[in-house]
Amino acid sequence: MKLALVGPYYPAVGGVQVYMTYLARELSSMGNEVLVVSYRGSRSRWGERVLETMDLKVRGLRGAGFILGSSLILAREKPELAICHYAATSGMAGFLSSLSGLKYFVVFHGSEVKLPRVLLKLAASRASALITVSGWLREELEGMGLEVDAVIPGGVDPGLFSSLPPKEKLKEELGFSGKLVLSVGSLTRAKGFDIIPGIARIVNKSLKASFVIVGSGPEEGRIREEAVKLGVADKVFLVGRKSYEETAKYYGAADLLLHPARHEGYGLTALESLAAGTPVIASDVGGLREVVISGSDGFLLPRNEGDMAEAVIKLLTDDELRERMGRKGRERALRRTWRTVAEDYLKLS
Numbered sequence: 335m336k337l338a339l340v341g342p343y344y345p346a347v348g349g350v351q352v353y354m355t356y357l358a359r360e361l362s363s364m365g366n367e368v369l370v371v372s373y374r375g376s377r378s379r380w381g382e383r384v385l386e387t388m389d390l391k392v393r394g395l396r397g398a399g400f401i402l403g404s405s406l407i408l409a410r411e412k413p414e415l416a417i418c419h420y421a422a423t424s425g426m427a428g429f430l431s432s433l434s435g436l437k438y439f440v441v442f443h444g445s446e447v448k449l450p451r452v453l454l455k456l457a458a459s460r461a462s463a464l465i466t467v468s469g470w471l472r473e474e475l476e477g478m479g480l481e482v483d484a485v486i487p488g489g490v491d492p493g494l495f496s497s498l499p500p501k502e503k504l505k506e507e508l509g510f511s512g513k514l515v516l517s518v519g520s521l522t523r524a525k526g527f528d529i530i531p532g533i534a535r536i537v538n539k540s541l542k543a544s545f546v547i548v549g550s551g552p553e554e555g556r557i558r559e560e561a562v563k564l565g566v567a568d569k570v571f572l573v574g575r576k577s578y579e580e581t582a583k584y585y586g587a588a589d590l591l592l593h594p595a596r597h598e599g600y601g602l603t604a605l606e607s608l609a610a611g612t613p614v615i616a617s618d619v620g621g622l623r624e625v626v627i628s629g630s631d632g633f634l635l636p637r638n639e640g641d642m643a644e645a646v647i648k649l650l651t652d653d654e655l656r657e658r659m660g661r662k663g664r665e666r667a668l669r670r671t672w673r674t675v676a677e678d679y680l681k682l683s
Contacts, residue, residue, distance in 0.1 A: 337415050338411065339419070340372070340417065340424040341371075341420055342419070343355060343373070345377060346375070346376070347578065349443065350419055355578075356489065357672065358370055359379070360675065369383050369413060371407050371416075371427075372387070373386065385407050388402070401427045404424065408427065409434055414437065415438065415683050416436055416438040421458065424440075425457030425458065425461070426457050428461065429461075438460075438462065439461055442482075444468075445524070447474050447478075455480065463483040465679075466482050467487050467488060467621065470620050472485050484682055486675060487670065487675075488600060488602040489673075490609040490667055495586075501586060501587060504584075504587035507587075514587055516592065518549060518606075519603055521547070521553040521557065524597045525553075525596075526637060528553055528556055530557065532564060532643075533646060534561070534570050536640070537646050540647050543569070546588070547570070548581055548584055554572060585606055586611070588610075588612050590650070590656065591632075593622065594616070595616065595637070598617070600621035605625050608663030608664060609664060611664040612663075615632055615649065618636060618637075627662075632659060
């Protein structure tokens with residue numbers, strides 16, 4: 335089958351990019367011809383064809399350029415199915431291409447729920463299937479009057495996460511020692527990392543711990559300023575974006591993952607952390623409730639400094655609990671492979 339994946343792609347990093355990149359790998363390995371339609375700078379990871387759309391370097395028009403460019407590529411390439419990630423851009427490209435007979439799916443990842451309902455309904459109106467990455471997101475969309483056909487969460491690469499070196503060796507390789515609390519994601523308001531300096535301040539009154547944030551984004555300056563203001567600039571480390579493989583090392587080195595999101599469509603970083611054997615403390619919001627089993631492989635809590643700091647201290651001081659949660663989470667997360675994700679898509683096609 336000739337399949338097109340439309341949306342953000344490798345080497346860009348982020349949950350959707352990882353989702354698309356590993357979905358492409360598995361679909362290709364199952365004998366499908368995979369074409370990726372993505373933004374400027376995207377490139378092949380597994381030998382798949384990657385076609386870049388036009389880049390309109392005018393503020394506010396990047397999305398329009400992607401929609402138009404993707405539509406033209408799809409019309410020329412004529413795949414049997416286009417799997418379009420994000421409704422407002424790729425979904426609209428699928429909609430336009432469907433006018434000339436293209437079959438397409440729209441995959442919702444979470445941020446779309448804040449967009450105008452009329453736009454979402456238009457992007458979905460001619461789709462053969464609507465897919466969400468969590469049951470929570472499915473409920474949100476169905477509350478808007480959209481009928482969702484399947485929930486297909488992301489997965490992990492068991493080969494990568496099963497082969498990580500021991501935790502202390504990884505800490506040494508990355509230049510850290512002692513207790514390590516990790517956060518991974520874009521530095522945006524939705525991810526909620528601005529609360530981390532406050533949590534670090536409370537935790538370091540009881541014990542010594544480093545808080546490492548992997549990612550970049552518009553909130554970086556605010557987080558740094560807050561760390562200085564609260565006197566924990568030497569405890570909060572913003573290390574920038576890392577490749578998927580390098581990020582896996584951070585997961586393996588960490589004693590726990592802290593994910594204080596305000597909103598989360600699914601929470602792939604939480605699943606990846608569990609796959610590395612590292613328990614998760616996360617906000618009790620959105621799709622995170624489907625990734626973390628609170629009390630078993632981590633804790634889901636209200637998003638506030640006090641509750642989260644208390645849970646961090648509890649896990650960092652109870653080695654047996656932390657290791658038990660890590661084992662349980664790892665066993666469960668490694669069963670959610672990208673091959674399973676790809677099979678779920680082919681069942682719908």
